[in-house]
Amino acid sequence: MEDVNPVAVDAFRKCGTYLFCRSFVKLDGKCDVILSNMVETFNNYIMNARSHHLIDMLEDIRTMLMKRMASKKEEASKKWKGLLYPKVQKALDSKKQEAAKCTVIPSTSTRFQVAYCMDVLEVEIENRTCTCKKWDLRGIPCCHAVASIFYLHKEVESYVDQCYTREAYLRAYEGYINPCIGERHWPEIDKPIDPPPIKIGPGRPRKNRIKDPHEDPKKQESSQDTGFK
Structure with missing residues (x-):
């Protein structure tokens, strides 16, 4: 890409590749999400409010x-039966099935060469890394790592990052929001407290947020038609 258009490469790097390109995402977050799906979900959750x-x-x-x-x-x-988040456990079970297609050759007690679908990768159990970088990025063992763990006759669930465990989930929700009593139980005061004036604009009220041109393909096409770069 740099040979074709070096200016475009410089502009691409200035946009902050660590925010939208998986190859530049930090590995300590244990998350490969590079979209705003979580924000969109919460925005839809409070749509009526x-x-x-x-x-x-x-x-x-x-x-x-x-x-x-x-x-x-x-x-x-009360409902979780395993030690991991149910969706993570389901994804891990699918990796266990894929691990049957892998051929594991040990190099040391913690390093392995894994052949999978005409590809050869290196897995380090101690550092929890794989050449494919999926284990490094998500914290969930890939099929190559699962095959190596099976070779050692160990439990795969114990090699999943702690952020996906039931204990970590409960710690995230251990806080609470206090209830709020109704207006009839509020203390009376002498000073007047009026709500801000309500100003209703023309047209139908907007419910969806205003999207960036890069999020809406139609707006992006219209901007390209006008010569904007």
């Missing part, structure tokens, strides 16, 4: 989050 007045909107969001934190904690403590 956003159409209310400011005070009512904040109260609805507070109530929803209070209920969600309590339900998530109860779900993890």
Whole structure:
């Protein structure tokens, strides 16, 4: 790409490749998500509350989050059967099936050469790394690592990063939001407290957020048509 257009490469690097390119993402986060799906999910979660007045909107969001934190904690403590998050356990089970296609050759007690689908990779169990970088990036053993762990006759679940465990999930939801009493139980004061004036603009109220031109392909095409680069 640099041979074709070096200016484009410089512009590409200035955009912050660590934010959207997996090859530049830091490995200590144990997450390969480079999109704003989490933000979009929460935005859709509070969609109805956003159409209310400011005070009512904040109260609805507070109530929803209070209920969600309590339900998530109860779900993890009572319904989870394994030590890992259910979706992570499901992904790990699929890796176990793929591991049957791998051929493991030991180099040391912790380093292995793994052949898989006409490819050869190196796995280091002690450092929890693989040539494919999936284990490094996500913290979940790839099929090459799973095959190496099976070669040692050890449990694969014990090599999953601690952030995916049931204990870590419960620690994330160990906090809570205090209940809020109704207006009739509020203390009376002498000073008047009026809510901010409500200003209704023309047209139908907007519910979806304004997207960046890079997020909307139609806007991006229109910007390219006008000569914008």
